[in-house]
Amino acid sequence: MRFARLAPPDQDRPPFYARLEGAAALVLDRAPWLGGTTTGESVAWVDLDLACPVEPTKILCVGRNYAAHARELGNDIPKEPLLFLKPPSSLLGPLQTIVLPPDSQRVEHEAELGVVIGRRCRNVSPEDALAHVFGYTCLGDITARDLQRKDVQFTRGKGFDTFCPVGPWIETALDPAQLRIRATVNGKLRQDGPTSQMIWGVPALIAAMSRVMTLEPGDILATGTPEGVGPLVDGDELVIEIMGEGDRAPGIGALRVSVATADASDGGASTLPDA
Numbered sequence: 001m002r003f004a005r006l007a008p009p010d011q012d013r014p015p016f017y018a019r020l021e022g023a024a025a026l027v028l029d030r031a032p033w034l035g036g037t038t039t040g041e042s043v044a045w046v047d048l049d050l051a052c053p054v055e056p057t058k059i060l061c062v063g064r065n066y067a068a069h070a071r072e073l074g075n076d077i078p079k080e081p082l083l084f085l086k087p088p089s090s091l092l093g094p095l096q097t098i099v100l101p102p103d104s105q106r107v108e109h110e111a112e113l114g115v116v117i118g119r120r121c122r123n124v125s126p127e128d129a130l131a132h133v134f135g136y137t138c139l140g141d142i143t144a145r146d147l148q149r150k151d152v153q154f155t156r157g158k159g160f161d162t163f164c165p166v167g168p169w170i171e172t173a174l175d176p177a178q179l180r181i182r183a184t185v186n187g188k189l190r191q192d193g194p195t196s197q198m199i200w201g202v203p204a205l206i207a208a209m210s211r212v213m214t215l216e217p218g219d220i221l222a223t224g225t226p227e228g229v230g231p232l233v234d235g236d237e238l239v240i241e242i243m244g245e246g247d248r249a250p251g252i253g254a255l256r257v258s259v260a261t262a263d264a265s266d267g268g269a270s271t272l273p274d275a
Contacts, residue, residue, distance in 0.1 A: 007051040052093035065224025094167035104144035110225035111183035114139030129206035135170040138255035193226025
């Protein structure tokens with residue numbers, strides 16, 4: 001099934017969750033991973049109505065989870081998952097704008113599979129991990145590469161507002177090991193890699209992450225990026241697409257966002273969208 005969070009710009013109502021069935025959105029009374037059920041209201045929707053589909057307590061990420069990506073940045077392959085956090089304030093919805101901060105001269109895209117947690121878990125085993133997953137989505141781990149290298153740790157380089165686009169929706173019936181991640185910038189292919197090349201697959205990542213902290217329903221996990229990361233500049237369009245790998249394997253779809261330079265006088269605050 002496909003679930004989204006909608007914020008129609010022509011309606012005076014807060015964002016709401018819905019199950020998408022073609023052109024119809026069946027409105028839910030709360031987030032689906034919190035047991036949301038349909039209210040009986042059905043509305044038409046278009047792409048412009050799509051908002052960031054998650055409201056997590058945390059965004060938990062893993063670095064260097066594809067060997068080729070680790071090599072392209074000149075890094076060793078970690079002996080265990082390299083975990084870090086992005087703040088929820090970095091979230092961005094479909095068709096919104098990544099704001100390039102004046103603090104950085106090199107902002108790059110990292111296209112990733114996002115995993116949305118459906119059940120609270122702590123110290124879960126790899127064998128039981130997928131039972132705690134609600135669904136999957138497209139995610140961009142946008143990174144100020146120069147600041148990441150300067151600071152060594154990742155908080156500033158990966159934590160700016162708008163540095164975590166997510167969407168366009170959440171798909172629930174997928175095999176996370178049978179997907180292909182692609183990223184294009186202005187129509188040119190930059191990244192193209194199968195999730196089967198992850199060093200640690202989704203079950204192993206959930207197990208490792210849940211040994212460190214409790215994963216709450218609605219939390220989102222970023223699972224690492226294939227090789228091909230590259231720069232983003234003012235005026236770019238970034239498209240992150242996740243498709244099924246193999247005959248008739250289901251995929252997710254495409255997340256589209258634009259890129260713009262921040263107003264240096266206010267750090268871009270006047271241009272930041274509501275996620």
